[in-house]
Amino acid sequence: MNDLYSRHRAVLPDWLALYYDDPLEITRGEGRHVWDADGNRYLDFFGGILTTTTAHALPEVAKAIAEQAGRIIHSSTLYLNRPMVELAERIARLSGIPDARVFFTTSGTEANDTALLLATTHRRSNTVLAMRNSYHGRSFSTVGITGNRGWSPTSLSPLQTLYVHGGVRTRGPFAELDDRAFTAACVADLRDVLGHTRPPAALIAEPVQGVGGFTSPPDGLYAAFREVLDEHGVLWIADEVQTGWGRTGDHFWGWQAHDRNGPPDIVTFAKGIGNGASIGGVIARAEIMNCLDANSISTFGGSQLTMAAGLANLDHLIEHDLQGNARRVGGLLIERLRTIAAPLPGVREVRGRGLMIGVELVRPGTDEADPAGAAAVLEAARAGGLLIGKGGGHDTSALRIAPPLSLTVAEAEEGAAILEHALRSTR
Template identity: 55%
Template sequence: MSELLARHRAVIPNWVALNYNEPIEIVSGKGNRVVDADGKSYLDFFAGILTNMIGYDVPEVREAVERQLATGVVHTSTVYLLRGQIELAEKIARLSGIPDAKVFFTNSGTEANETALLLATNARKSDQVLAMRQGYHGRSFGAIGVTSNRSWKNSSLSPLNTHFLHGADRHLGQFKGLSDADYIKVCVEDLRHVLATAVANDVAALIAEPVQGVGGFTAAPDGLFAAYKEVLDEQGILFISDEVQTGWGRTGSAFFGIQNHGVTPDMMTFAKGLGNGFAVGGVVARGDLMDALPAVGLATFGGNPISMAAANATLDYVLDHDLQASAARTGALIIDGLREAATRLPIVKEVRGRGLMFAIELAEPAQATRFMELTKEAGLLAGKGGLYGTAIRMAPPLTLTLEEAAEGLAIIVNVLETINDEVR
């Protein structure tokens, strides 16, 4: 593996991060487990950063892709009719709840967010955008402009004039001790103040993640975005919900994360899990917003027949097997178990999340790094993040069984106990 690592470092940029002191190469997968080049098996609690949504080697997805490959048509582009694209768009438009919805497919969540921002700024004839502190929306020029996490922000330059709001930062001293209702009230007052002081004329949109991914699965309390939307609607400001990580039932309590707030946004962006590993992203938006762009546009690989075959099969699998309900059950087992353990582990500052999207906030960055190494040794893959590098974020495939959830919980608690003992 050291030889492959040396080759990686010679040709891949230094800013492309690798997990672990000794990075692993995953060579096979089945169900919710993967195997590395040394033959070690892992229970996967990170799913390719929430992308292998229904696990590995899923017959329904594999067979759908093989059927498309057998036609000999791997790509045609959107200048021709694409049956799979139309079928998937119809499903997503229906599930979104957005009135008269239309769908545009891209290759990634970054592209999806760029498209949504283009739609909003065109509709409102404004470059002013609201976004959330600690939020992340992609690595491209415009997406970085609405990202509010210094570790992921390469440039202060931006095509957008962005103002950042409170809503997922209750760890700050001025908010400690506030109830959900009082915190929402303070945040709404701040939004009104921003609109009264920091902006000029019309604002295009608010873009927000219902649960912040890179932010360490921090989230606004339920109802905050409904309260925000009341204010936005007063001025015609559009609302974009970034569902790249929260979509397709992952939170267990709603099919899209924003639905936990009782809100139907003007647009939703999506990617990651929809293709179960195949590259697919997109925007679902009100038809009038989608149709309003004045120039011709396309995405060369957006709507690709192979990706559409995989995405249709994946979405059908999620719906047919009611994986949203499954995520609620297995997620509750893990989160409840972690919260019980946290009461006797001083290194754990917070356990947060819902469904199969949960995080552990540790006291120090070094403890998070240690957690990653120990869980790797124990045969479990996790992710790290958060504003200060102290959050462990985990999002297993939605197909996780109760037995696997219990197995993963036991590994996590054992590792936390080990680290807690080490720092006494």
């Protein structure tokens, strides 16, 4: 392993983040478990950053990939592609967006990049509203709208970005307000921002902030924002890269917790739809999607191989009601973790919905973030046979828990017990 780590460092960028003091090479997966190069078995509560949505080595997906690979893997979007059309039809219906069009990409970054291109072209504005503590990708344009210092390496951007309040409920200037007053204050902040700038192209927002530590506003906040945005003709882009496909349990899409005004103008997606295959995409109503007046294609977006994987994975997810399982098992896991955390002075909050759970750590006796403590818990959990993630604002002090949606009650209990030991041994 040390040899592979040395080779990694010799040829890959220093800024390519790795977990753990002794980095892990994962060589095999099955169900909710993975194995490393030394044969150690782990319960996977992070799913390759919320990407293994159904299960590792899901037979239906593996079979679909193998059968498609035996026919043709790739042809580009210059040719008709039956699996791409079929998956686009499914996603368009599921989106709730009227007269929807779907464009496939290879990642969430590229999906958000495309959404920004569409919104700025449609609105003829390069101003974008984004949420504080947000994350939208690693491309030049998406870094420029990311409101999380730890993941935004440059202030240079082709866009003018204005940040508004609301993505973090329990920190910031409005944290002490109740939900109704919090929403009203955030709406007032949005109105104030709009009063000082030319009309922006769009607001881009994650219904639950992923890299930001699984934080979220009160339900209905984005619907309240939408009323203000509509007054100014500003589009709403829902970044569903991490929240889509039933992960939050209560809803298929995260935006549905805010839906009194209907679906967003644009939805971006990625990660879980492919269960590990490289699929991202954008959904928008036709007048927005068709606003580009120059040629465009995608060489790898919508490849036959990834579309076959996406179709098989989506079928399995819906037929086995994994959204319902995320709601049931996720609810039990959240309550179990809250019980564990209650007596621990270093745990500030257990939050989340479905199988998207954050555990925020602080230095005991303070309200100060504890990134070193989060790193220690990550290591201790691995030693106990559990893989989790971490995130948060610039402090990276929240543990991120996002297992495959097929997680069983027994596995949830097992993971909670390992995490309890890790928290108690490090707090």
